[in-house]
Amino acid sequence: MSLYGTKLKLEVRAARVRVRVRFHGEGSVLAETIRVRCEGVETTLEIDSPEDPVKIAKLARLSEAGCFVIQSLRQPTTVDYAVTLNGAPLPLR
Numbered sequence: 001m002s003l004y005g006t007k008l009k010l011e012v013r014a015a016r017v018r019v020r021v022r023f024h025g026e027g028s029v030l031a032e033t034i035r036v037r038c039e040g041v042e043t044t045l046e047i048d049s050p051e052d053p054v055k056i057a058k059l060a061r062l063s064e065a066g067c068f069v070i071q072s073l074r075q076p077t078t079v080d081y082a083v084t085l086n087g088a089p090l091p092l093r
Contacts, residue, residue: 001047001060001063004059004062004066008055010051010056011049011051012047012049012059013048014047015045015046015047015048016045017043017044017045017046018044018046021042022038022039022040022041023036023038024036024037024039045063
């Protein structure tokens with residue numbers, strides 16, 4: 001957010017982000033049926049600034065649009081997973 005605030009020439013005295021994530025896990029490690037999932041993410045951005053609320057709203061929108069984590073969660077993302085053992089590829093199946 002500070003990068004966008006600087007580019008927009010806005011004074012931001014302080015900012016705090018709070019993120020709450022809910023996960024769910026089920027199954028058995030021993031039976032190899034373990035499954036986990038994310039059930040939701042709540043993000044709250046608290047801003048202290050003397051600027052016009054309209055300008056700060058623009059800053060908040062741009063910060064959200066430019067957040068790699070938020071955008072990766074919202075849009076389907078390819079995830080590759082590889083394991084090596086002692087420097088050699090380890091087949092998992």
